Amino acid sequence: MAASPRAKKQMKSDPTKKEQIGSRSNYASGAVKLTNSQKIAIQWRKIYDLPPLHTKPRHDAVMDLCGMLKEYADHEDPVEFVNQIRENLY
């Protein structure tokens, strides 16, 4: 997703900052690499009609969300923080 003009401006003004707060790339992980053992587990769950387990990306997303919430709690201007997240998400 393309960054908003405001986000781009902020990125430009602070080159040390790699990613915007709450930007999607912070929590949307890439492809999962499963171990052989995990592949076996997935096969057995399918055979016995068990619901799929949360795989790593979702777990990472939750962890990142927790990180964002912590940032929110520590942020000096929570309203501004939420606005930044909103801009990056929509």
Place this chain on the structure above:
Amino acid sequence: MSTKLEKTYIDSNVWFSYVTKGTYEKTYDKARNIIDGIIANPQCVVVISDLVILEMVSILRSKVVQKESFTDSIKSESRIADTLKSKIDLYTKEFLAKITESIMAKKLVAVESNIPTNEFFRRVVQIQRKTFGKILDQNFCPICRRPYKSYRYRGADYNDIQHAIMAQFARVNRLITFDRGYEFLKPFFNSTFEIQIIR
């Protein structure tokens, strides 16, 4: 510095006690201490194989039916069979849920052997040929525990040998079982891992 995890292969009889939570066996507390203890320890990991899973599915079917108290004949009350089947399905799914969740959490490892089938069975036969258990008196019925005179054979069966070979392949530190037949397998595997028989 990374420390090497201690790997423990758990035999299906320990899993059976764990999954059925003492409904049929008195060994539940021991099984729970073993499995939960390993899972809670960050330096340890449980090892399981497809063989353990297949055996568990099989013994859940036979043992639950065998050990359930008799209420009425299946011929006159067909719902008994349905109830037992549901119970078995529930235990089977609970077992698979537990092990697969633990695998995802990296507290349990499922091993697959890449030993060719003919080579695998050749090893089983070699060990089976070299070992013979004990023939003993039996003074009670193994199912109802009432007095009943007969004989029994105590030794390692071909499934036990296969588990031990899988454990060796997975390079485990120990194999834990309730089965005393494993005593006869110790000479074949003692140099690579410890066989721990819990009593």
